[in-house]
Amino acid sequence: MEHLSEVLKILDGALKANASMAGNYAGLLADKLERSGAREDAVRIRERLSRAPAAMAYAQDGSRMASAVPMDADSRLETVDISYSEVQADNFHLPSAAARRFQEFVSAVTHYDRLAASGVASVNRILLHGPPGTGKTMTARRLANELKLPLATVRCDTLISSLLGQTSRNLRRVFDFAEQTPCVLLLDEFDALASARGNERDVGELQRIVIALLQNIDALPGHVVVVAATNFAQGIDAAVWRRFPYQISFSNPDPALREALWKSMLRDFAPAGLHWDELVRCSDGVSGAIIEQVCQDAIRTAVMAETPKADPAEILRRLGIAISSLRGHHLPSIEDEVRWLRAWQEEAFSQRELARLYAVSTRQISNMLRGQNAGKTEVEERRSV
Numbered sequence: 001m002e003h004l005s006e007v008l009k010i011l012d013g014a015l016k017a018n019a020s021m022a023g024n025y026a027g028l029l030a031d032k033l034e035r036s037g038a039r040e041d042a043v044r045i046r047e048r049l050s051r052a053p054a055a056m057a058y059a060q061d062g063s064r065m066a067s068a069v070p071m072d073a074d075s076r077l078e079t080v081d082i083s084y085s086e087v088q089a090d091n092f093h094l095p096s097a098a099a100r101r102f103q104e105f106v107s108a109v110t111h112y113d114r115l116a117a118s119g120v121a122s123v124n125r126i127l128l129h130g131p132p133g134t135g136k137t138m139t140a141r142r143l144a145n146e147l148k149l150p151l152a153t154v155r156c157d158t159l160i161s162s163l164l165g166q167t168s169r170n171l172r173r174v175f176d177f178a179e180q181t182p183c184v185l186l187l188d189e190f191d192a193l194a195s196a197r198g199n200e201r202d203v204g205e206l207q208r209i210v211i212a213l214l215q216n217i218d219a220l221p222g223h224v225v226v227v228a229a230t231n232f233a234q235g236i237d238a239a240v241w242r243r244f245p246y247q248i249s250f251s252n253p254d255p256a257l258r259e260a261l262w263k264s265m266l267r268d269f270a271p272a273g274l275h276w277d278e279l280v281r282c283s284d285g286v287s288g289a290i291i292e293q294v295c296q297d298a299i300r301t302a303v304m305a306e307t308p309k310a311d312p313a314e315i316l317r318r319l320g321i322a323i324s325s326l327r328g329h330h331l332p333s334i335e336d337e338v339r340w341l342r343a344w345q346e347e348a349f350s351q352r353e354l355a356r357l358y359a360v361s362t363r364q365i366s367n368m369l370r371g372q373n374a375g376k377t378e379v380e381e382r383r384s385v
Contacts, residue, residue: 003029004113005223006182020068021180028182031148070173072166077158079170080177083151085141092142093260093288094135098248102139105246106146112223122245123222127190129233130250133289136229137188139248143227144184152183156192160209168212175216178224190228194240210237217243252287255280261288265295269302271309282319282345286326294318313353320344334358335368342369 006029010022030045071078094102105126108115115121126143128136144151159170171193178185187193193213195206217240220226228244230236241247253261258280263270283291297318298310320341324331331337338358341349351369355362 003032004116005221006032024181028149035148070170070177072158072161072170074161074166075158077155079155079159079174081153081155082183083141083153085145085151087138087142087145089142091264092138093253093257093264094139095251095254095257098250101246101248102143106143108246109147109223109225116222121222123220123243124224125217125226125244126228126246126248127236127241127244128227128229128248128250129236130231131252131287132231133287134250134252135288136250137186138288140184140186140188140227140229143225147184147225149225150183151186152178152181153186153188156189160192165208167209171209171212171216175220178226179220184225184227187226187228190230191232191235194228194230194236210240214239214243252285253291255284257288258283258286258291261291262295265292266299266310266315269295269299269308269310271312274312274315278348279315279319282316282323286319286323290319290322290326294322311357313348313357316345316348317341317357320349338365338368339371 006025010025010029012021014022026045030041030043033039033041033045069078069080069082105124108122109124112121112124128139130136140153141151154174159167159174161167161170174185194210217226226244233249259276262276262279262283266274294315295310298315301314302308302310317337321331321337323344324340329340331340338354341354351362351365354365358365
């Protein structure tokens with residue numbers, strides 16, 4: 001039976017006298033029926049929901065929530081942030097293998113009822129792991145966008161409490177919320193909750209958190225979508241890994257993906273005649289997040305200068321400065337930047353080009369490169385002779 005998951009959750013809500021849960025899933029069912037062409041059935045469901053008390057108003061639209069967002073009892077701060085993602089397909093890029101695995105997961109979630117009827121459904125849980133800035137959070141946002149569900153991101157800063165046992169109770173509330181509310185539950189910085197047990201720095205409370213996490217994951221119905229993301233995969237407890245049948249390993253983009261990222265993020269600001277192959281070569285080892293930041297910085301510079309296109313040399317300059325930070329080089333002054341850029345890509349950064357970029361004379365650039373006091377102007381230099 002199609003949409004059986006939603007029907008069962010509506011029944012669960014009714015049997016538990018949980019009006020919010022029943023209303024949330026009724027709204028989601030109406031959305032799915034409308035997208036599948038059964039608009040009249042969707043309208044009839046929404047008409048029934050409209051007769052409910054005012055507290056149920058949000059449930060008429062499955063993309064909104066009637067359930068109260070969980071909060072920490074001590075601080076009274078919410079432990080989940082709700083967002084409605086708008087990550088479009090043309091702005092979303094993954095390596096080919098990761099993209100294929102992502103689409104497999106989307107298909108499994110979308111056809112969960114059909115797979116369950118054949119006895120081959122897997123729980124809708126996926127673990128994203130890899131270095132910072134490689135697209136894990138963006139992938140979770142895109143997933144929510146494709147499934148047309150809100151993204152519920154767990155806030156570890158408020159979820160983890162200093163009070164004994166409070167963190168486990170917070171976890172229970174979060175998972176209850178995910179069960180009662182159609183959403184994609186994102187456990188970001190997952191290693192903060194699922195760190196491996198048994199290391200020498202382990203304490204009893206950390207072990208209890210992992211145990212509580214495992215118990216809550218196991219108690220969650222299989223159709224609920226859970227995404228875990230971590231930069232520190234080796235620190236995740238082995239028992240937690242087994243709870244996530246879908247996994248995607250992220251890494252810094254390969255040349256083909258870097259070119260796609262540059263073109264996508266520069267958009268209409270990409271200058272004519274830009275040497276894409278040079279940009280791809282120079283950005284080897286750089287994350288997608290850094291490429292995005294470089295593009296945004298270059299576009300902002302173009303907008304402020306009231307020019308329709310980004311400056312190719314400015315793009316490369318921004319990239320070079322970002323790479324210097326990655327390599328642990330600090331560039332506190334313009335002189336340091338000039339010397340670094342010249343050493344990094346001498347052919348691209350001639351003295352004339354550096355002078356144009358920094359709005360100084362070529363003689364000043366020459367002085368900087370020779371290590372002289374670039375703070376002096378040409379007039380001051382002549383006076384000192």
